Amino acid sequence: MFFPRLESCFSCFAGPTLLFFQENAGNIAHRLEMVRIMIQRLQCNVFMLSYRGYGASEGYPSQHGITKDAQVALDHLYQRTDIDTSRIVVFGRSLGGAVGTVVTKNNPDKVAALIVENTFTSILDMAGVLLPFLKWFIGGSSSKGPKVLNFLVRSPWSTIDVIGEVKQPILFLSGLQDEMIPPSHMQMLYAKAAAHNRRCVFAEFPTGMHMDTWLAGGDHYWRTIQEFLQQHVQEKKDDESSNNDIGKILGNEIFQNLTQSEAHTKGK
Secondary structure, rough: OOOOOEEEEEOOOOEEEEEEEEOOOOOHHHHHHHHHHHHHOOOOOOEEEOOOOOOOOOOOOHHHHHHHHHHHHHHHHHHOOOOHHEEEEEEEOOHHHHHHHHHHOOOOOHHHHHHHHEEOOOOOHHHHHHHHHHHHOOOOOOOOOOOOOHHHHOOOOOOOOHHOOOOOOOOEEEEEEEEOHHHHHHHHHHHHHHHOOOOOEEEEEOOOOOOOOHHHHHHHHHOOOOOOOHHOOOOOOOHHHHHHHHHHHHHHHOOOOOOOHHHHHOOO
């Protein structure tokens, strides 16, 4: 049986735990600076994993396989006794947003909230963006045309068909200068979710591009997330004293070989 490479970057804070699902490009090591700032600004714990075929993980990526990897990571967090498992928040960027949406929908009792950043409606729709001449032949459920070539896409990642089933609070973070995924995809995801879920928040960042919205958004970006967490992922007052001890434990834990995955990048 294949097991994904699980990594943690826990902080010394007794705050919520963010299960972060990365973009398609690069590996965990490329996100360490962002995670460092995330821990400082949000007073949270962060947990990451390398999908199969990414970083130092074995295997080959597929929608089915990556979804299983993400579930393993969530189950691992939920079984821990050193965090507040009622405050696990899924955070997905780009491809990670598609992964996170599926995991959040499938685990209403384990995931407290979902954060989605610069994510596509579906890979089928992205095929038409990257190759406009295919728009008539490949597309998601909302597209027009015969879509006779959809069978060629093995991992459709149809986020637009899943987001409406998520019952937990959702924060949408959209960089309006995204050069890879049209910002309209995020607007469509929000519209689909908000039609079924009143606890949805949409935030735009005028200068944010696909990979740097967290940087370009500056203080506004982090305050937006912080306010969302404060409103929807509140700390249990009864656990305050025990959480202080938990913070000390987490402050001493970092999984080994985190940065070594950079040397094993497989050119995603």
